[in-house]
Amino acid sequence: MKLLDIGEVSERSGVAPSALRYYEDLGLITSCGRNGLRRQFGPEVLLQLSLITLGKAAGFALKDIAGMFGEGGRPELPRDQLHARADALEAQIHELTTLRDALRHVADCPAPSHLDCPKFQKLLRAGSLTAEV
Incomplete structure (x- = not known):
């Protein structure tokens, strides 16, 4: 599995690095480690960020969005x-x-x-x- 540097995740998702760090602090996403001081993420983080962005656009609070992820960050959307x-x-x-x-x-x-x-x-x-x- 190829890890993505925080800068690459930011560029590909359009989410600022500061927001990525905040989302990680909230438990919405998880980094896999670090390369020096830079956080590394698995490619699944891009799907998670897309769902977070969609949830925010729909008016869900971040704490509600956090409840939409199950084991390992897999989406569990409450219909x-x-x-x-x-x-x-x-x-x-x-x-x-x-x-x-x-x-x-x-x-x-x-x-x-x-x-x-x-x-x-x-x-x-x-x-x-x-x-x-």
């Missing part, structure tokens, strides 16, 4: 948590889409004043731009 996060993302997408549409309406409203616009007044009464437009 129920993945479904729950996907549902939360879907709700967030809906809220953001509604907010986008409301902002576009307010920006493009032909009324002389936004206060003369019935849809804008409805938004104000609702107390939130995420209300139905």
